[in-house]
Amino acid sequence: MIFVDYYKILGIDKTATPKDIKNAYRKLARKFHPDLNPNDKDAKKNFQQINEANELLSDPEKRRRKVNLTGKGFPVYKSDGKFGDLIITYTIKIPANLTDRQKVLFTELSKL
Numbered sequence: 001m002i003f004v005d006y007y008k009i010l011g012i013d014k015t016a017t018p019k020d021i022k023n024a025y026r027k028l029a030r031k032f033h034p035d036l037n038p039n040d041k042d043a044k045k046n047f048q049q050i051n052e053a054n055e056l057l058s059d060p061e062k063r064r065r066k067v068n069l070t071g072k073g074f075p076v077y078k079s080d081g082k083f084g085d086l087i088i089t090y091t092i093k094i095p096a097n098l099t100d101r102q103k104v105l106f107t108e109l110s111k112l
Contacts, residue, residue, distance in 0.1 A: 006053035018058065025054040 007014050010024040028050045030036070037043035056062050098106060 004049075004053075006057055009049050009053040010057065016057075018060070021054065021057050025050060025058070029054075 007016070010016075010021065010028065012020050012024045016024070029047065032043045032046040032050060034044045034047055
């Protein structure tokens, strides 16, 4: 799992206001827009990261939920780079000494 500090991507503090987020996003989006940097291969990647950070941080509910879920003050995403509803992904190994019923309960709880 890769930890991504979306605040760092936008160059803002964790206490940034919605206006700060919007201003930082617009500034960086102009700087790294692929149409304005056709010969820069990193521009597209940077632009995508900036968009992702803005999408999450500009929505107060997503921002609160994802920051609280990680417990580290920044959201995470899957190592394959896919985003969407699933922001945090993890693997839980079921202990071998559980009964079948306990394994079912453990599996169901791990889905929460």
